[in-house]
Amino acid sequence: MADFDDSRLEDREVLQTYDAELRRLAECGARLRTEWFSASNTVFGLREEDRPRAVIAVGSEGRLIRAVLEPVCPVPFVAWPWPGLPGWVGPLDLVLILATEGSAPALIESAQEATRRGARILIAAPEASSVAEFAASRSTTLVGTSTGDPLAAAMLVLAALHELHLGPPVSVESVADAADMVAEAASPFVDLSSNSAKGLACAVADAQPLVWGGSVLSARAARRVASALRAVTGRAALSADADDLIAVIRATEPVNPFADPFEDGPKADRRPCLLIMDDGESGVDVARAATALRVACDRVDVRSDTLQAGDGEDLARYVTLLQKGRFVAAYLGIGLGASLDG
Incomplete structure (x- = not known):
């Protein structure tokens, strides 16, 4: 698979070759x-x-x-x-x-x-x-x-x-309205500077994605998104409970600011990148787990990002998270030149 090229996310000719896949996402x-x-x-x-x-x-x-x-x-x-x-x-x-x-x-x-x-x-x-x-x-x-x-x-x-x-x-x-709002915000015609799905695709381009949701539905969305990321990258994108993800994060070596990539060569292992699926559940246990994940990331310089669902009923918020994550996976695949059929 080719290296990630963010210019592909703005190239109309490239995007046109993925029109069927992006259109299917947008027509949810x-x-x-x-x-x-x-x-x-x-x-x-x-x-x-x-x-x-x-x-x-x-x-x-x-x-x-x-x-x-x-x-x-x-x-x-x-x-x-x-x-x-x-x-x-x-x-x-x-x-x-x-x-x-x-x-x-x-x-x-x-x-x-x-x-x-x-x-x-x-x-x-x-x-x-x-x-x-x-x-x-x-x-x-x-x-x-x-x-x-x-x-x-x-x-x-x-x-x-x-x-x-x-x-x-x-x-x-x-639920359909929620899917439409995601499709509008993540449209291929919205440029990278304003399109959070494209931006997150760039963020996870060279990483090992970790996806977490604290509520039952956001955890379900996390599993679906991790599956989509695996399909386009072939990498071990992981969705799991907070404790399991914290163990992965803690095993990551902190970034060495003095490392020379030309002398040391590229590391074989990709650094994790945490994606938190936030559906607005405000329970104490969910908040405590999210804080623990972010603290673990900060200690070893692992990037963490949050997908938020906003307001609405439970299923509308679930579909919002799911579709946002699917668009991130789609743009990641486009930047890598991968097939989106999986």
Whole structure:
């Protein structure tokens, strides 16, 4: 992979070659609105039935749904990451299937198993898809999707769960607005001096990124952003608890101001760079952990930066952090000349 070149972030010809990838990032809000426009009648048509014994989510973004539901869901919730279903699932349980692709073998297996056991099923998938076909039953509600966006499907499912009195209220429109605001601020047409996503891409260009979020949702965003950074750099971008990241930071040697890069040669190990995902959670434990991370960085001259979510409901702040981080990863990949397909 080539060295990072920040001039690529301002070169219109270079940016044009990444137009499809940047456009997909920028259209997150539009996809949310498209899915909501098509599915809102189905969602609002749901009525609370007998409370399920448990809720089981399979498919992409199952852990996001768990992060939102766990504090308020009146029944146990499981995000199941493997094919099939837990052995105890039966007619008393509600199975959520998020299958925006519609043909994943593992999700087809889960759909078959849920149908065979007589479980109630809430599925977000294209109407003409293998998963929807195998999940069809009298106890199944299909929320049709069309954009292939797992995040949009998750928002539809969360809105549906609220109608079933199993989750908090969800405003898909406010989440879409939050995504639009990030896209506007991080647009490739906004130059580097005013574009924080481009600026942070430059900051982490020669570093080993460490990404941390203190709340449940910001930690989820941190994991997603770290994954995006790994995909474009091939580096070991790490998202972990504060104590684990502090251990990495403390193991870093302080910067030697007298080092001569020509005589000593470049160091093989990249210095860490900490990115804090701040969604506005003001709990004492979150604040204490954030302070400890910044103090650890200061002691060994490790750079730390903060992505802030601003105001709004929990999911809007989550999407703000997620999209900001994804734009940073995209511009980092562009500066490195990498593919953004991952």
